[in-house]
Amino acid sequence: MFTSGNSLAGQSGSMQSWLFVYGPKELVVQVVRFHPAAASGAELAEYAELQRSAAAFDQPAEPQPTREWALARLTRPPSPDRRRLYWTARLGSGELTGTGDLVLLGDKDTDLAGVGITVSPGFRGRGLGTALLREVAAAAGTRRTLFAEAIRTGTSGQAFADKHEFAVVQQTVQLSLDLAAADRGRWQVPAASGYRLAQWTGRAPDQLLVSYAAARNAIREAPHGEMSFTEPEWTALRVRDEEADARARRYELRVAAAVHEASGQVAGLTYLEVHEHRPEVAVQQDTAVLEEHRGHGLGSWLKAANLLRLTADHPAVMHVRTSNAADNEHMLRVNDELGFTRDFTTQNREAGLAALRVRLAAAAAS
Numbered sequence: 001m002f003t004s005g006n007s008l009a010g011q012s013g014s015m016q017s018w019l020f021v022y023g024p025k026e027l028v029v030q031v032v033r034f035h036p037a038a039a040s041g042a043e044l045a046e047y048a049e050l051q052r053s054a055a056a057f058d059q060p061a062e063p064q065p066t067r068e069w070a071l072a073r074l075t076r077p078p079s080p081d082r083r084r085l086y087w088t089a090r091l092g093s094g095e096l097t098g099t100g101d102l103v104l105l106g107d108k109d110t111d112l113a114g115v116g117i118t119v120s121p122g123f124r125g126r127g128l129g130t131a132l133l134r135e136v137a138a139a140a141g142t143r144r145t146l147f148a149e150a151i152r153t154g155t156s157g158q159a160f161a162d163k164h165e166f167a168v169v170q171q172t173v174q175l176s177l178d179l180a181a182a183d184r185g186r187w188q189v190p191a192a193s194g195y196r197l198a199q200w201t202g203r204a205p206d207q208l209l210v211s212y213a214a215a216r217n218a219i220r221e222a223p224h225g226e227m228s229f230t231e232p233e234w235t236a237l238r239v240r241d242e243e244a245d246a247r248a249r250r251y252e253l254r255v256a257a258a259v260h261e262a263s264g265q266v267a268g269l270t271y272l273e274v275h276e277h278r279p280e281v282a283v284q285q286d287t288a289v290l291e292e293h294r295g296h297g298l299g300s301w302l303k304a305a306n307l308l309r310l311t312a313d314h315p316a317v318m319h320v321r322t323s324n325a326a327d328n329e330h331m332l333r334v335n336d337e338l339g340f341t342r343d344f345t346t347q348n349r350e351a352g353l354a355a356l357r358v359r360l361a362a363a364a365a366s
Contacts, residue, residue, distance in 0.1 A: 054121060
């Protein structure tokens with residue numbers, strides 16, 4: 001059980017001490033803001049290693065992130081439309097036992113905030129995650145909703161979300177494609193009549209930029225359950241910002257687009273990400289087709305073409321990872337046809353911040 005301690009001040013900012021019972025012992029845990037830009041190499045490595053050890057414990061059958069990948073995620077420049085804050089939880093001995101992060105999405109104080117809590121496997125179930133969540137929720141300010149993404153069903157993460165009354169707002173499916181074992185004959189998808197294929201890495205051609213941005217907005221029509229998040233409008237400027245962000249964060253944007261021959265406009269698209277610090281795994285991101293161009297198999301054609309180009313350019317990539325809404329039957333079917341395997345189910349969850357803070361305060365008082 002947690003009880004509030006004295007608020008302390010240190011070099012990293014405000015610190016909160018909590019007393020919790022661990023077996024026969026009472027231990028003090030200190031939760032403090034963590035600033036990656038000011039941290040030492042040893043502190044960054046310690047933080048990254050906790051993330052890796054937790055991932056290995058929670059998902060032993062999945063490809064594990066490298067140390068370089070974990071460090072890159074911690075030190076990469078922020079995206080233009082989001083700001084990330086970090087916390088650490090340490091025992092009085094200095095041992096790192098948990099981390100928390102808060103992602104402030106959008107440019108309005110009332111927008112959504114994302115949360116991530118990681119607790120070392122040996123210290124779970126003792127209230128340490130709740131202490132981290134309390135600090136994260138307090139820092140979210142006037143944001144209305146706290147969002148937790150891709151919580152794997154049947155795990156301690158799901159139990160933690162249940163405990164704190166995060167409601168399920170979308171069911172999702174995580175998929176992967178093992179490139180070493182893949183039947184590449186499935187990727188020989190015929191070109192769609194009346195369309196030509198355009199592919200690029202990093203920067204959209206100037207002559208396609210405006211129509212490419214417009215086509216990106218078709219993703220708004222994908223199933224999104226009851227999530228509060230709505231995709232901001234894609235414009236030519238936002239596309240260029242995304243491309244600059246990819247260069248700064250050292251990953252490739254690999255795009256395949258279907259160009260309608262009669263109009264010269266982009267009718268559909270798909271894109272993959274290949275990160276410099278995790279070159280063995282590519283991430284399949286959005287696939288979107290404008291409504292007036294659906295029914296021609298553009299999604300399958302584009303994804304297959306992008307996979308063929310990926311394997312030719314990056315033979316070191318061993319896996320492609322992606323996710324779909326569980327009720328997006330069309331895209332799940334497309335991924336099945338291309339050889340993706342449905343690995344496990346996850347949930348996106350939300351909690352109203354005002355009510356969450358009340359519950360967390362009551363838990364602390366008890």
